[in-house]
Structure formats: C-alpha cells, structure tokens
Amino acid sequence: xxxxxxxxxxxxxxxxFNWGPVLEGLDCTVSQVDDSTSAEGEEVLRRASILIGDKxxxxxxxxxxxxLLARPAFVQQPCVGVDNVDLKVAAQLGVVVANVRxxxxxxxxxxxxxxxxxxxxxxxxxxxxxxxxxxxxxxADTGTFAKQFRGRDLAALKVGIVGMGAIGRGVVKRLLGxxxxxxxxxxxxxxxxxxxxxxxxxxxxWADAVxxxxxxxxxxxxxxxxxRLKSLRQxxxxxxxxxxxxxxxxxxxxxxxxGHFRSVALDVYEEEPLPPASPLMRMGNVYLSPHxxxxxxxxxxxxxxxxxxxxxxxxxxxxxTHVVTG
Numbered sequence: 001x002x003x004x005x006x007x008x009x010x011x012x013x014x015x016x017f018n019w020g021p022v023l024e025g026l027d028c029t030v031s032q033v034d035d036s037t038s039a040e041g042e043e044v045l046r047r048a049s050i051l052i053g054d055k056x057x058x059x060x061x062x063x064x065x066x067x068l069l070a071r072p073a074f075v076q077q078p079c080v081g082v083d084n085v086d087l088k089v090a091a092q093l094g095v096v097v098a099n100v101r102x103x104x105x106x107x108x109x110x111x112x113x114x115x116x117x118x119x120x121x122x123x124x125x126x127x128x129x130x131x132x133x134x135x136x137x138x139x140a141d142t143g144t145f146a147k148q149f150r151g152r153d154l155a156a157l158k159v160g161i162v163g164m165g166a167i168g169r170g171v172v173k174r175l176l177g178x179x180x181x182x183x184x185x186x187x188x189x190x191x192x193x194x195x196x197x198x199x200x201x202x203x204x205x206w207a208d209a210v211x212x213x214x215x216x217x218x219x220x221x222x223x224x225x226x227x228r229l230k231s232l233r234q235x236x237x238x239x240x241x242x243x244x245x246x247x248x249x250x251x252x253x254x255x256x257x258x259g260h261f262r263s264v265a266l267d268v269y270e271e272e273p274l275p276p277a278s279p280l281m282r283m284g285n286v287y288l289s290p291h292x293x294x295x296x297x298x299x300x301x302x303x304x305x306x307x308x309x310x311x312x313x314x315x316x317x318x319x320x321t322h323v324v325t326g
Contacts, residue, residue, distance in 0.1 A: 015054025104294030109170030115265035155179035160207030
C-alpha cells in the first residue's frame with residue numbers, strides 16, 4: 001500500500017468511458033469528472049490521487065487539475081498521445097504522468113499497410129466502379145477499363161519511413177515480408193536491420209511512398225512543409241497516421257490538386273473531425289480515415305491492461321511504467 005495516502009484511494013476519470021469495471025478489485029473508488037472547473041469536479045479532484053484522462057485527448061490537463069490533486073499524484077493517459085497534458089507543469093509540481101506506449105503498435109502498423117495497399121491499388125476507386133455500375137457499363141472492353149486501376153506491387157516499391165519508433169519498426173517488419181525496399185530517417189536512430197538510414201530530405205526524394213511516424217512537438221510541427229512535400233517525387237504515395245500537424249495540410253491540398261501525388265492516405269488532420277467543407281473531401285485519390293488507425297479490439301485490451309496495472313502499482317507504492325515526465 002502507498003503509505004502516504006489514505007485508502008481506498010480515489011480515482012478521478014475524464015471522458016465518457018466507465019473505468020470502474022476495469023479497476024474492479026483494486027483498493028480504490030472511481031468517480032467521473034464532467035467539468036474540472038465546477039465545484040463538484042474540483043471536490044472530486046481534491047480527493048483523488050489518480051487521474052485517468054480521456055481516451056480522445058479532448059480534455060486538457062494542466063496547472064488547474066494538477067494543483068487540485070491529492071499528493072502523491074499520478075495521471076494516466078489511456079492513449080499514446082499526451083499533447084493535451086502540460087508535461088512541463090506536471091514535472092514542476094512533481095506529478096507523475098504515464099501513457100500506454102506500445103498498446104496500439106500492431107494496430108497502427110497494420111493500418112499503414114492497409115492504407116498503402118488501398119492507395120497503391122486504387123482500392124476506393126475500384127470499389128466505386130463496381131457500386132456505381134461503371135464496371136458493368138464498360139463490360140464490352142474490360143481490358144481497357146481495368147488499366148485505370150493498375151498499381152504497383154509492394155515488392156517493387158521503395159518506402160521511406162519518417163520516424164523509427166515502435167510503430168515505424170512494426171511497419172518495417174511488415175514491409176520486409178512483402179520484399180519492399182525500405183529506408184528511414186530518424187535523428188535518434190542510426191541503424192535498423194533491413195533498412196537504409198538517410199537524412200530526411202534524401203529519404204523524401206528517394207522513396208516511391210512515404211509514411212510518417214513521429215510525435216507532434218515544436219520541432220516536428222509542419223515537418224513536411226511545402227518545400228519538403230514538393231521534394232517527394234512526382235507520383236509518390238503519402239501516408240500519415242501520426243498527427244495531422246506533422247504535415248502542412250494546406251500545402252498538401254495544393255499539391256494534390258496539381259497532380260503531384262499518385263495518392264494520399266490520411267488518418268489524422270490538422271483539425272479533427274475533418275470539416276465537411278475541407279478540400280480533402282472532394283479529392284478522389286485521397287483515402288480518408290477518421291483517426292482510427294489504432295482502434296482494434298486487441299489494442300483496446302492492451303490499453304485496459306496497462307491502465308489497470310499502473311493504477312495497481314501506484315496504489316501499492318510501486319513504480320508505474322510508461323512514464324512520460326522526467
């Protein structure tokens with residue numbers, strides 16, 4: 001038992017998800033907070049030593065929330081992203097923050113391969129051709145009709161990976177199984193088995209397809225800006241499942257309009273949900289996904305396991321895992 005807190009320990013939760021069943025059997029009580037600035041919400045936070053954030057990262061956690069929590073305090077983000085948490089303030093106040101790093105690695109890596117295949121093999125257009133009756137209308141000349149859906153084998157492609165973290169490595173593992181030539185760029189990783197390490201600008205000009213796997217930080221905001229997007233070879237495929245603002249979306253739209261890209265696959269956007277009036281909505285060679293690359297039953301189970309284990313560790317005075325504060 002953590003000797004410096006009373007038990008059962010209070011756990012406050014943000015978001016609509018009910019964490020009670022997940023934490024059942026632990027020496028704690030669970031209370032949902034709808035508004036951390038309301039009198040009721042503030043009272044719950046004052047009693048709580050553990051705060052579980054919302055899975056969608058829509059609720060900000062900063063000085064106000066950290067200041068209210070009982071000490072010692074622990075904040076568990078039930079997702080990988082922590083861009084809604086003020087980590088600097090948390091560290092200053094001695095609040096431990098953890099995420100669920102690794103929980104959705106396989107889910108996102110699988111989505112990337114799906115997106116590459118859909119983009120490269122015109123999957124959306126081919127589906128539309130069947131549903132719209134276009135295939136039937138061209139049944140007299142199916143050979144010519146089929147040519148518009150020709151893509152390239154993954155074994156014939158050179159794929160560049162921007163960011164060689166856990167998801168990047170998962171993508172590498174899958175691509176090598178297809179016989180793809182793989183290069184990567186990461187300032188913190190110099191060697192990855194089966195891949196060629198390159199500087200970012202060299203990678204972008206080398207690759208037939210590029211997939212992005214870096215966190216959103218000040219240094220990576222618009223990492224792929226207009227100039228870098230233009231440096232991708234004519235007819236390249238671009239995939240992004242990291243964060244929308246890694247790519248200059250306005251510049252991307254312009255270059256897609258100009259025919260620079262063969263196809264683009266996006267799971268993340270600079271504004272989410274993607275506004276109905278976004279130019280991306282009208283672009284037939286852009287595959288759109290509603291930020292669900294990491295959403296699988298397996299990944300969700302992994303998240304529940306990590307959150308429960310960390311809460312149990314904190315309650316019993318053990319060191320939590322996946323800490324993102326210093």
